[in-house]
Amino acid sequence: MSQRLPRMMLVVTGDDFGYCPRRNRGIVDCFLAGGISNVSLLVNASAAKEAADLAKRHNIPIGLHANLSEGTPVCQSLQQSSTLINQHGFFRGKMGFRQALARGELSMKQVELELRAQVRLFMELNGHLPHHMDGHQHVHVLPEVREVFAQVLSDLRIPYTRVPVEPGLHSCPWLPAHLQKFYTQVEKDALDAIPIFKRHGIRWPQVYLGLTTMGQNMSIPSLHRALSHALAAGPSTTTSSGVRGSNQPVVTAELMVHPGYPSHPKEGGCGEGPDDFSQSADRQHELNVLKDPSLLALYCQERVQLCAFRDL
Template sequence: MPQPRVMLVVTGDDFGYCPRRNQGIVDCFQAGGISNVSLLVNGCAAKEAADLAKRHNIPIGLHANLSEGIPVCPQASTLTTQRGFFHGKMGFRQALERGQLSMKQVELELRAQVGLFRELTGHLPHHMDGHQHVHVLPGVREVFAQVLSDLRIPFTRVPVEPGQHSGPALPAHLQRFYAQVEKDALDSIPVFTRYGIRWPDVYLGLTTMGRNMSVPNLQRALGHALAAEPSSATTSGGASGPNQPVVTAELMVHPGYPSGPQEGGCGEGPDDFSRSADRQHELSVLRDPALLALYSRERVQLCAFKDI
């Protein structure tokens, strides 16, 4: 490929969630559809996932989880229900708003998950993001940034998607949730900047999840990356060509094969999204020759975080 216009990290989230998710992600990586994975260390198939990443040389980071399943740290009492499970995507947010969560326990859990990641993979994560975007929430973002800074984990995800409000029509509850994620992510930028944390110039993925993923929708989303200006404030500055800097971007995706009824999860079994056909739909689109041809035509080069 000639000098790329965009260096694109395509991250397969939820690696380790179940064996069928793992297999779908590996198949997608081998087909050139993703270039990076994010591991749920409390997923029921996390060890298998880490072993697969080693075997296939898949760049791997940590998908920090404070909202689904069983915590890694036994001292995470405020983060769990009486049954010992995390509060859930919305339950975590509600408990946070009510001031019921200990930020010290958030820190202990994040550090425990990094420790387990290192135990499973043999190295620290090169990037760390948040399952269900918990890492950009008020209070959590400061703890998250401190942990990354202390452990010298250089990259994270800032889920502010250009064109989010002009993308495909979404149900009202998703519109509200994504709007709040965007606000929280924008509020996280000064915090992450202060701690020296980096992220790609452009984030993509909220408007192309599940059934909304298609080659035309991905082309629309990529158009925002192709039109973006590189930002030395948010990237390492390492991706540059002889004439002009290259835009860096991350595309968040969720490929896989549907989980069996009682197969997978982080201790509570698989959720509806995992059991649906949406994961396999994403897998099919990401491997579509038309999408791979689009990357080539637009000089979009898939890469890992270490490459930017």
């Protein structure tokens, strides 16, 4: 690494830690190779305890991937009857959750109970509070949910979250229309969440990356492009108040990634088995790119220093 000050402090977060043993192994291999610097744990996933044990063994910085859309609730009182689950006892899914929210069918009190239960389970598994807390499938920035989420983080003094507003998102013609539409809505929800997070004293890196570099869209050139956008954007209207060192010319950023070895069909998940996303060869592709020595060389060249949320 250059002796000069870094231009960027980059948190590379491996999401969905705990999803299955093969995802866990891939994420750990990626961390040991220097490709990621942080993980986000799904506490209701089938291999969550194994993941927490691996994080302890390898000293991997770990946060909570709060999950309201996949699998079953952690809070026992919500497992039999609640607005968050369908007739089979599972969360309503990425779009099902959003549709039920739009119809006014979800109890925010139950959302709060589940979020607090997931933090308690995280602490049981890891022995400490999460260093950061974000939302699986970006549920934490949705209307109403974001107020509850911010209150929980503030009450429990969890300092960092994720604000998925990505520079350059709208100049990516290779993204299919349905993804562009979904990401645009995620961005709108995230922008609306910013004043709420600020009011509660929650912090986040100045720049977010990862929507445009998922799966087969991840490559050394696409990551170089994303980093260039981040360095050009620097501190912006999405910057949290109170990011340590934010008055310095060092950009803080988070890159969301989903590496792993593809899940076996009947091994893993959050109660319903692993989904197509986790079984996809895209997981191995991301793993290979993130471990590529030329990417690590690019970080050196651009003076990008990998770190964890606790280092910001």
